[in-house]
Amino acid sequence: MQFVTASLAWLEARLLPWVSVPDDVRPGYRAAKALKNAVPLPDDLRRRLTRLARRILVDPVRQEAIRRAKYAEWIGRFDTLTDADRAAIAAAVQALPGSPLISIAMPVSDPPPAELERAISAVRAQIYPHWELCIAADAAADPPVRAVLAAASAADQRIRVAFDAQGGQTPAAPNIALRMARGDYVALVDQGDELAGHALFCIAREVARHPEARLIYSDEDRLDGEGRRFDPFFKPDFSLDLMLARAYLGRLTVFAGGAIAAVGGLRDGFDGAAAYDLALRVVERLDPRQIRHIPRILVHARDPAPGADGAERRAVEDFLARTHPGARVEPADVAGCRRIVHPLPDDPPLVSLLIPTRDGGRTLARCVASIVARTDGVPYEIVILDNGSARPRTLRLLAEWEQSGRARVLRLPGPFNFSALNNEGVRAARGEIVVLLNDDTEVITPGWLRELASHAVRPEVGAVGARLLYPNGDLQHVGVVLGLGARSIAGHAYVGAPRDEAGTAGQARLARDVSAVTGACLALRKALYLEAGGLDEKDLPVDFNDIDLCLRLRRAGRSVVYTPYAELYHHESRTRGRPTTAEKLARLEREASVMRARWGALLQADPFYNPNLTLEFADAGLAWPPRLDPPWRG
Secondary structure (H helix, E strand, C coil): CCCHHHHHHHHHHEEEEEECCCCCEECCCCHHHHHHHCCEEEEHHHHHHHHHHHHHHHHHHHHHHHHHHHHHHHHHHHCCCCCHHHHHHHHHHHHHHCCEEEEEEEEECCCHHHHHHHHHHHHHHCCCCCCEEEEECCCCCHHHHHHHHHHHHHHCCCCEEEEEECCCCCHHHHHHHHHHHHCCCCEEECCCCCEECCHHHHHHHHHHHHHCCEEEEEEEEECCCCCCCCEEEEECCCCHHHHHHCCCCCEEEEHHHHHHHHHHHCCCCCCEEEEEHHHHHHHHHCHHHHHHEEEEEEEEEHHHHHHCHHHHHHHHHHHHHHHCCCCEEEEECCCCEEEECCCCCCCCCEEEEEEEECCCCHHHHHHHHHHHHHCCCEEEEEEECCCCCCHHHHHHHHHHHHHCCCCEEEEECCCCCCCCCCHHHHHHHCCCCCEEEECCCECCCCCCCHHHHHHCCCCCEEEEEEEEEEECCEECCEEEEEEECCCEEECCCCCCCCCCCCHHHHHHCCCCECCCCCCCCEEEEEEHHHHCCCCCCCCCCCCHHHHHHHHHHHCCEEEEEEEEEEEEEECCCCCCCCCCCHHHHHHHHHHHHHHHHHHHHHHHHHCCCCCCCCCCCCCCCCCCCCCCHHHCCC
């Protein structure tokens, strides 16, 4: 093996120096890349070989080291307070219209004394001075832990310590800490977690700017054994679907004091997930506008105690029993996460599948055959929106389906106008739910339509989108990100990534709120479609009409949900083609201009895509620089 490795290294050094290579690969990567580029291959096969080569030749240890090094550089450039920053924050504190007292409730069981001391020091180092630290410790705490607590309370009168005779692992200790809190806002912080120096200032500023806020959460990262930061989690704004799938609000969640009292504090029976259960019960009583996300890393977390999955599931089941009767919890294929299966009515609504086509032929036949073969449990009708087909094969298929009753055909000749075709289809649809479906899609999962319909019937949901794959299995759609793409209007996150790509914190494989989903497979209630005015057939006849519809639904107070549990292949733009002619490119630019004029700054501020993440690439990597200014500078 050493001989092979040495030989590959020699070959790369002598013969292939012109081939670019990542830093995280084993010997042999350059040779494999040069061979792949030298041999003409079909695109699908080329992507498969590339994915295989990376799995074999990329060194995961080196890859993680590079990831950490890049994040350390990003921290140094964009997330390290200078003396000037600290002075600016101190001045901004004085300029705040109010000075809310922020209580930090910290239950302590038996942490390493050094970690506890660093966590307390991080609180004492807060630039915002109006805080109190309420520590409830296990009465049986080791002497070194007691010594740290005694020294801290003696050094700063804002630190108070109480001891819990029942043992710090039960909800008694956190509740004791909560009862000690006298603040206007209360944060539950784990022992050992360290707050960023500007954390409490950012919270106080958020309260000043949004006095209606009753729950505030922030981004976070983790600390390794040497105290170095890694694994940043840049979160979306509030998404109930994502919150049910994972406890993503995280390690610095701040509650208005009255919100905690209103739900009775922490409850027994949720060890390891008591704070998550508390957050769910508080969220249940709030309007989403009262839940605020600060897109900054304000806490550096130690690893959580293991074994909370069962308690988290019980908390979610309890929440669903109160708010979504009939919904059930199943495991997701992301560790520690959940899938929520929503019910359909006992008499499920009819779903109209609207499929625009023009001479789709074999592509259309494959789409319809996959629907028939893999749809169960939901009544549906297929409505073909025929935009002037002329080829004998397509005409024969349409006639056969009409005669057999497999599909209805609406004949809508004229120039291609995706919006007008679907608007006509919706008006003619007999179903309570309509699904806009491209003729170049192919159903994969048998429960796809039930999954889409079960979300579409939820009163709070406007539109639902599916997980779409390229024919080779790579990701094509797991939700739309505003501002992503060549024209900075909207693009697909993780497009081209391997099928098993989980995305940041598993978001590619979890149901969640998004700003928009693609019209290649989009479900919603017919009444909502008509209420919103349908797709814009005048100004957006071909492109961005699906994005525009989703944004109008969200503006009307409805959510847009992506679900990975309805999965289809998308043979993208097979029948329509891509905009390559001057006329098509000009039309695309006109429609992009309409979107910019209509939606403006929102296109650069997707609430479900963190401003610390890049819009240059679809991989949700770090933004250099972030798209937000430090709050003490503005």
